[in-house]
Amino acid sequence: MIRIAAVGDVHLDEDVVGRFRPALEELPGSADVLLLAGDLTRHGTESEARCVAQEFGGLGVPVVTVLGNHDHQCDQVPQVVKVLEDAGITVLEGTGVVLETPGGRLGVAGVKGFGGGFAGRCASDFGEPEMKAFVRTTNESADALGRALRELDCDLLVALTHYSPVPDTLAGEPLEIYPFLGSYQLGQAIDSAPTALALHGHAHHGTERGTTPGGVRVRNVAHPVIKQAYSVFHLGDHLVG
Numbered sequence: 001m002i003r004i005a006a007v008g009d010v011h012l013d014e015d016v017v018g019r020f021r022p023a024l025e026e027l028p029g030s031a032d033v034l035l036l037a038g039d040l041t042r043h044g045t046e047s048e049a050r051c052v053a054q055e056f057g058g059l060g061v062p063v064v065t066v067l068g069n070h071d072h073q074c075d076q077v078p079q080v081v082k083v084l085e086d087a088g089i090t091v092l093e094g095t096g097v098v099l100e101t102p103g104g105r106l107g108v109a110g111v112k113g114f115g116g117g118f119a120g121r122c123a124s125d126f127g128e129p130e131m132k133a134f135v136r137t138t139n140e141s142a143d144a145l146g147r148a149l150r151e152l153d154c155d156l157l158v159a160l161t162h163y164s165p166v167p168d169t170l171a172g173e174p175l176e177i178y179p180f181l182g183s184y185q186l187g188q189a190i191d192s193a194p195t196a197l198a199l200h201g202h203a204h205h206g207t208e209r210g211t212t213p214g215g216v217r218v219r220n221v222a223h224p225v226i227k228q229a230y231s232v233f234h235l236g237d238h239l240v241g
């Protein structure tokens with residue numbers, strides 16, 4: 001069994017630093033790894049990234065993250081990534097990592113993902129260049145996740161995204177914005193590998209539990225949804241959490 005702690009959308013700035021830390025200090029007793037599902041900051045500035053490093057750096061467990069759309073807002077992604085990686089946080093974008101845990105080798109493949117919508121109600125690769133560019137971004141992001149998932153050699157495989165791979169976990173959000181909250185292509189990528197669990201954030205008003213068309217368990221771990229510092233999932237033959 002592998003114990004995975006996860007949270008997304010913590011949206012840190014100076015006024016939030018320290019709020020999560022007491023619970024984070026207890027992680028080594030309850031989890032083997034902490035996964036962050038993006039939107040670590042409010043506007044993606046280097047100074048906000050330093051707040052994230054302060055809050056999530058130096059924990060007793062490995063920390064792996066993807067970035068969210070907020071982390072892109074100020075066009076400082078390289079600086080944000082450097083601050084996080086200097087704090088020992090692994091940042092995934094179309095890439096994966098294998099972590100040795102007492103319960104086996106945990107593979108985590110991650111990508112921010114993008115919008116586009118879900119089957120029957122989605123953007124299509126047609127018409128104006130801007131629309132084609134939008135859908136191309138969606139497809140490239142999902143393709144990168146699928147490749148990263150299929151390449152990992154591990155005992156248990158987890159997909160980590162910011163945008164949602166399924167509509168199930170968006171329930172509670174206005175239907176009109178579903179195409180900006182996720183895309184079915186991410187779900188297809190997750191189903192293209194023996195993924196045991198898919199974690200995402202972004203949908204602050206969504207729902208915790210869902211399933212891909214292929215039967216992979218999906219959990220929305222956005223902080224406003226889980227309402228705690230992190231959720232812990234016990235992953236083995238069965239998923240608990």
Ligand SMILES: [Fe+2]
Nearest residue numbers: 009039070202
């Ligand atoms: Fe968010």
